[in-house]
Amino acid sequence: MPRLLVCKPWRSRLTGPAFSRLYREFHRAPPLLGFFENDETVFCWFAPLTPTSPFLPVHPSQSDLFTLDARHGLVLLTALGADGEPLCLIVWDPIFHRQWLLPLPEFVDYPTVPDCAAAVLCAADGCDHIDCHGNPFRVVYVGTDEDGVAQACVYSSEDRSWSPVTSCEHTDLPLLVISSRPNALVGDAVYFLCHQETFILQYDLFNQELSMIYWPPLPKCKCGEYIVMPTEDGVLGCATLKESKLELWSMEAGTDGAVKWAIRRVVELENLLPSPPRYAISCANGVDVFFVRTDLGTFTVELNSGRVKKVSNSTNIIPYMSFYTPGTSIVKPVQACLSLLSYDLQII
Numbered sequence: 001m002p003r004l005l006v007c008k009p010w011r012s013r014l015t016g017p018a019f020s021r022l023y024r025e026f027h028r029a030p031p032l033l034g035f036f037e038n039d040e041t042v043f044c045w046f047a048p049l050t051p052t053s054p055f056l057p058v059h060p061s062q063s064d065l066f067t068l069d070a071r072h073g074l075v076l077l078t079a080l081g082a083d084g085e086p087l088c089l090i091v092w093d094p095i096f097h098r099q100w101l102l103p104l105p106e107f108v109d110y111p112t113v114p115d116c117a118a119a120v121l122c123a124a125d126g127c128d129h130i131d132c133h134g135n136p137f138r139v140v141y142v143g144t145d146e147d148g149v150a151q152a153c154v155y156s157s158e159d160r161s162w163s164p165v166t167s168c169e170h171t172d173l174p175l176l177v178i179s180s181r182p183n184a185l186v187g188d189a190v191y192f193l194c195h196q197e198t199f200i201l202q203y204d205l206f207n208q209e210l211s212m213i214y215w216p217p218l219p220k221c222k223c224g225e226y227i228v229m230p231t232e233d234g235v236l237g238c239a240t241l242k243e244s245k246l247e248l249w250s251m252e253a254g255t256d257g258a259v260k261w262a263i264r265r266v267v268e269l270e271n272l273l274p275s276p277p278r279y280a281i282s283c284a285n286g287v288d289v290f291f292v293r294t295d296l297g298t299f300t301v302e303l304n305s306g307r308v309k310k311v312s313n314s315t316n317i318i319p320y321m322s323f324y325t326p327g328t329s330i331v332k333p334v335q336a337c338l339s340l341l342s343y344d345l346q347i348i
Helices: 008-014 017-027
Strands: 032-037 046-048 065-071 074-080 086-093 098-102 115-122 137-144 150-156 166-168 184-186 189-192 199-204 209-214 226-230 236-242 245-253 259-268 277-284 289-294 297-302 308-312 317-321
Touching: 032 065, 032 308, 065 115, 065 317, 074 115, 086 115, 086 137, 115 189, 137 199, 150 199, 150 209, 166 209, 184 236, 226 277, 236 277, 277 317, 289 317
Parallel strands: 184 226
Antiparallel strands: 032 046, 032 317, 065 074, 074 086, 086 098, 115 137, 137 150, 150 166, 184 189, 189 199, 199 209, 226 236, 236 245, 245 259, 277 289, 289 297, 297 308
C-alpha cells in the first residue's frame, strides 16, 4: 500500500481494518517487501524492495543467525554455535515483533546430520493466508543422517512439541537434502529437493509421513539448477534456466497415468539482463518475481512487467512477502527485532 499524505479522517479510513481487508482480498498475493540473505560478505542481511517495507537495510551484529525459510508472514531462523552447529530454531513475525524459540528435533545430532532443510507455515484452520501472522504455526524439519537416511518431523505451536520422527531411505543412494534451495508447499505437503535428479522428498502434513517420490528429470537439467514451487493451479511446479530462457514447468499426469513435466511458460531473459543468466535462485510465489544469478550479481526479474533490478551479490536469498500498512502494525526498528536471542522470546 503506497504512502499517502492525507488528512486524518482519510488516513483513519485508509488504515482501518475494513479497507485493509478489502485491499488484501483484492490483491490476494502479499507484496514482496524484501529478502533475507545468508552472506557475511554483503552489506545487508535484510534488503527492502518496496518503499512500504517496515525495515531499513541492515546487517545484524548477530552473525550466529541463519535464515532457513519464510512464509505466511513468518521467518524461520536457526541459531548457530561457535563451530557452526545448530543450537535452536526461532520463528519470527517481523511485522508484529513476536518471536518463538523452538528446540531442535531429537534426531539432529551435529555433525552426523549436516544436511538439513526446514519450512515454516501457518496452521490456522480455514486461513486463506492473505494476511496471517503468528499463532498457530508449524515447522517441518528434514535432515539426512550419516547413513543417507532422510528423517523428518513437524513442530506444532498448539501442541508445543515435535511429532514422532518419520524416515525413508533409498535402497542404493543416500537421500541428501539440499539445504540451500527453496522448498514448496502444495496442498497438505511440503516438498524438498535432493541431490539426486530422479526423486524428491515429500512430507505429508496430514499423515505426518516422509516419503520419496520419483519424478521425471527435466531435459538437460541437474538437480541444483532448478527450484520447486507451487503453480497457480495448485500443483507442484518448477523453474529452470536453459541458456537465456527461464522455463516454468508443472507436473501433470498423462493419459497413461504416468507423471510428466509440462512446459507452461518460457521467458526470454537475454534482452532484459545486462549479463547472461546462470541459474534461478528463488522466486516470490504469487507475484511472479524471480531472483536470477548472473556474472554481475543477483537480479530480480518481474515476469509481468519485464523490469529487472540488481539487488544483491549473494546466492542464498529467502524472499519475504507480507501485507503491511504503515502506521498500523506493531513494528519496531529492525535492529531491535534482530536481538532475538537476548530478550522478548516466548519459549514454547
